[in-house]
Amino acid sequence: MRTPLIAGNWKMFKTIAETMKHVKALRPLVKDITDVEIVVAPAFPSIHAAAESLRGSNVLVAAQDLYWEREGAFTGEVSGAMLKDAGADLVIIGHSERRTLFGETDATVNRKIGAAFAADLAPIVCIGETLDQRERSETLDVLDRQIRAGLDGVTSGQLVQLVLAYEPVWAIGTGRNATPDQAGEAHAHIRQRLRQWFGAEAADLCRVIYGGSVKPENIRDLVAQPDVDGALVGGASLDVKAFFDIARNAAEAFR
Numbered sequence: 001m002r003t004p005l006i007a008g009n010w011k012m013f014k015t016i017a018e019t020m021k022h023v024k025a026l027r028p029l030v031k032d033i034t035d036v037e038i039v040v041a042p043a044f045p046s047i048h049a050a051a052e053s054l055r056g057s058n059v060l061v062a063a064q065d066l067y068w069e070r071e072g073a074f075t076g077e078v079s080g081a082m083l084k085d086a087g088a089d090l091v092i093i094g095h096s097e098r099r100t101l102f103g104e105t106d107a108t109v110n111r112k113i114g115a116a117f118a119a120d121l122a123p124i125v126c127i128g129e130t131l132d133q134r135e136r137s138e139t140l141d142v143l144d145r146q147i148r149a150g151l152d153g154v155t156s157g158q159l160v161q162l163v164l165a166y167e168p169v170w171a172i173g174t175g176r177n178a179t180p181d182q183a184g185e186a187h188a189h190i191r192q193r194l195r196q197w198f199g200a201e202a203a204d205l206c207r208v209i210y211g212g213s214v215k216p217e218n219i220r221d222l223v224a225q226p227d228v229d230g231a232l233v234g235g236a237s238l239d240v241k242a243f244f245d246i247a248r249n250a251a252e253a254f255r
């Protein structure tokens with residue numbers, strides 16, 4: 001019912017030359033993985049080169065952020081139309097690093113989701129609790145708040161195009177992934193809320209992926225959870241072989 005998705009968030013890594021080397025190696029490696037959607041998200045300067053090199057392949061390109069205005073005097077910002085023009089088909093929005101280091105809020109996430117749809121980019125919207133929030137048993141409330149405010153105004157028709165990435169902040173870049181049970185609990189809760197707020201039909205088509213210390217060794221157990229539809233991979237996505245192994249192991253586990 002949902003096509004699994006494995007996406008690599010490269011964060012602020014890789015020059016254009018490094019990007020080209022990576023995607024040229026990745027393209028033939030993953031060409032036979034047809035039942036999982038594969039996405040790479042390079043930094044802005046490398047998007048165009050990556051998209052050109054991956055044209056006609058089964059790998060899509062995502063941006064890591066966008067600004068909500070179409071154009072204007074917004075020094076340093078990049079619009080959805082510019083990203084689409086550069087060859088991106090998706091865009092990551094509200095990553096926890098953007099929230100904690102760059103002051104993004106559910107309100108800015110909401111505006112960016114609108115801008116993504118306006119530019120025909122599929123939003124990959126990141127949500128997730130901090131360690132403090134988890135220890136205070138606030139995880140599910142935090143997720144509710146982030147979904148409600150972040151996705152305010154999103155229609156059921158749009159939800160089907162949107163990807164939610166559950167990324168517990170304490171699992172990002174720490175080597176400490178959520179256990180399959182922890183991920184399963186959060187994803188089941190998210191699915192239930194989506195059903196409540198957007199209707200069962202749209203909720204059952206919306207992909208909810210997990211992020212946080214995903215590796216070739218733990219991907220199978222994570223995607224074995226019924227509501228985990230794939231992964232948003234950080235560190236391990238920088239290595240072609242590790243990213244391929246994650247995509248292949250996921251494809252096998254979903255079969």
Ligand code: 13P
Nearest residue numbers: 009172173212213234235
């Ligand atoms: P790591 O896989 O490096 O923990 O990063 C996860 C992440 O932030 C993906 O967006």
